[in-house]
Amino acid sequence: MSHNENLELLRAHRSIRKFTDRPIEEELFQEILLAGQCAATSSFLQGATIIRVRNTEKRDKLANFAGKQPYVASAAEFLVFCGDLKRAGRYCEKYGKPFSGDYTEHFIIATVDAALMAQNLVVAAESVGLGICYIGGIRNNPRLVSDLLELPRGVYPVFGLCLGYPDQDPEPKPRLPLPVILKEDVYGDDGDEEAIAAYDEEIKAYYRSRTGGGHGTPWSEQVATLLSEKARPHMREFLAEQGFTMK
Amino acid sequence: MSHNENLELLRAHRSIRKFTDRPIEEELFQEILLAGQCAATSSFLQGATIIRVRNTEKRDKLANFAGKQPYVASAAEFLVFCGDLKRAGRYCEKYGKPFSGDYTEHFIIATVDAALMAQNLVVAAESVGLGICYIGGIRNNPRLVSDLLELPRGVYPVFGLCLGYPDQDPEPKPRLPLPVILKEDVYGDDGDEEAIAAYDEEIKAYYRSRTGGGHGTPWSEQVATLLSEKARPHMREFLAEQGFTMK
Incomplete structure (x- = not known):
């Protein structure tokens, strides 16, 4: 193989x-x-x-x-x-x-x-x-x-x-540039902003190239929206009911 | 391929x-x-x-x-x-x-x-x-x-x-019999006890066959011990400190 x-x-x-x-x-x-x-x-x-x-x-x-x-x-x-x-x-x-x-x-x-x-x-x-x-x-x-x-x-x-x-x-959806998600020895995010700006352009182009167009929203805006919304606020209580009290 | x-x-x-x-x-x-x-x-x-x-x-x-x-x-x-x-x-x-x-x-x-x-x-x-x-x-x-x-x-x-x-x-470690972890349409655990008893014997034999022997503890006893112990009780507070308040 x-x-x-x-x-x-x-x-x-x-x-x-x-x-x-x-x-x-x-x-x-x-x-x-x-x-x-x-x-x-x-x-x-x-x-x-x-x-x-x-x-x-x-x-x-x-x-x-x-x-x-x-x-x-x-x-x-x-x-x-x-x-x-x-x-x-x-x-x-x-x-x-x-x-x-x-x-x-x-x-x-x-x-x-x-x-x-x-x-x-x-x-x-x-x-x-x-x-x-x-x-x-x-x-x-x-x-x-x-x-x-x-x-x-x-x-x-x-x-x-x-x-x-x-x-x-x-088509596979492009992923963040590897240096953005892979760090050496310490977290650090030097250079990420520029890399993500370039990636945002790549994602916009990806959406434009798809049949039927697409929303064309860059990655950074999609995830900002995602993290500004109430995310399934019932989960905590539901999990506790199921025995996952997470003490 | x-x-x-x-x-x-x-x-x-x-x-x-x-x-x-x-x-x-x-x-x-x-x-x-x-x-x-x-x-x-x-x-x-x-x-x-x-x-x-x-x-x-x-x-x-x-x-x-x-x-x-x-x-x-x-x-x-x-x-x-x-x-x-x-x-x-x-x-x-x-x-x-x-x-x-x-x-x-x-x-x-x-x-x-x-x-x-x-x-x-x-x-x-x-x-x-x-x-x-x-x-x-x-x-x-x-x-x-x-x-x-x-x-x-x-x-x-x-x-x-x-x-x-x-x-x-x-050697790869044997996994639970498939019917124990795969259910159809509803959870149900009929037959699991017998299947796990047989699996426990398989796991004991697996440990016996390894170089140097091994502890020979059946799966069910291993996991019972695991779930009876305090499991990293610091995680909740640590996660909250890192911003994962899990509301």
Whole structure:
């Protein structure tokens, strides 16, 4: 296997939001899941659970909960990645130990475990020609999502993932220049402002070149808007209800 | 490129804790970083920053902060993945918007962004013959780590990552049976107890088969112990100090 082919595959990533009707063969799908599962896991906790949503009514509801994202319903597969402390936590009782899985650290472990597994699964899927799209929008209505999928205390939905054969071929979106995100020995941000100004022009050009135009908003303005808005202010209370009190 | 080779690569993952002296060629290292950077990012925030630690004194200190993990100092490269809201946040002022990046949701976005980028980078590294080991231990002393790397408010160290050419060849550690972590339409845990009991035997056999034996503790007991202990109880306060108040 050529090294370059692997790196090229990773660099070719782009979100797919339009899928063909072709289903994913079950055997292949299982192989992708098994590959995803081999990602590293913090302290061997294996604190992630995947809900594969096949029921079409549930799919429609999730597409609605997540906001205007019809591909949640139409993609060949839709997975909800959950942080899960329940599976491990119930063994505390068996071994006569008190359960104390409600620290902020536990929330980080479960969230990171879910993300590492998901990204490994994404690479597996893309390596066999599938397209994917992460759906953070399930955190718009995490209570409704949790009730629909019967997520118990100790489990929370981190994000969703659409998978299917692509019916579109968008260009990868340029990323920030490497020196902006890679620092040596100390954080420091000398030179970032100029690099980001140039990147903003690149992003504007990227939007202009897409079919149908696009909003043309530079990166810096997009993220300024994002960080000035109330971001899913229900999350804290929802997580506490699910047992993630983050003490 | 054979589909199977990609999936096999992902399934062959194991943590490497002993590296040869061979450095990673700079050009290859840059390619790995660029590939890692192409992972998906929530709302295009690109909320992750990598600190590449080359200074040997800093490496030694980090190895010490992280607990008995000498490979933090000896690996060819050591990266600290940070959740970063500062880079984007400073554009709020430029565009005359109030900064409100202190919701729990922002913490999730930054943490997930760091994890997705890290895992993409890990796959890139492993595909060219490198070995890796995630270092959650940098959260043992996040204040000392942050001071050492001069992480400003709005930035926090999620985990470290050792990279280098492997000087050991351990077996991949078996993962939970797929039906335990993959559910259909609803959470449900019917059958999990039996499946985990069988898995516990598999894990005990895995430890017995390793050179030098090993502790032989079943998975369920390991995680019960983990979730009964105080888990880095300083994280909440540390994160608040760094600006992640998680309201």
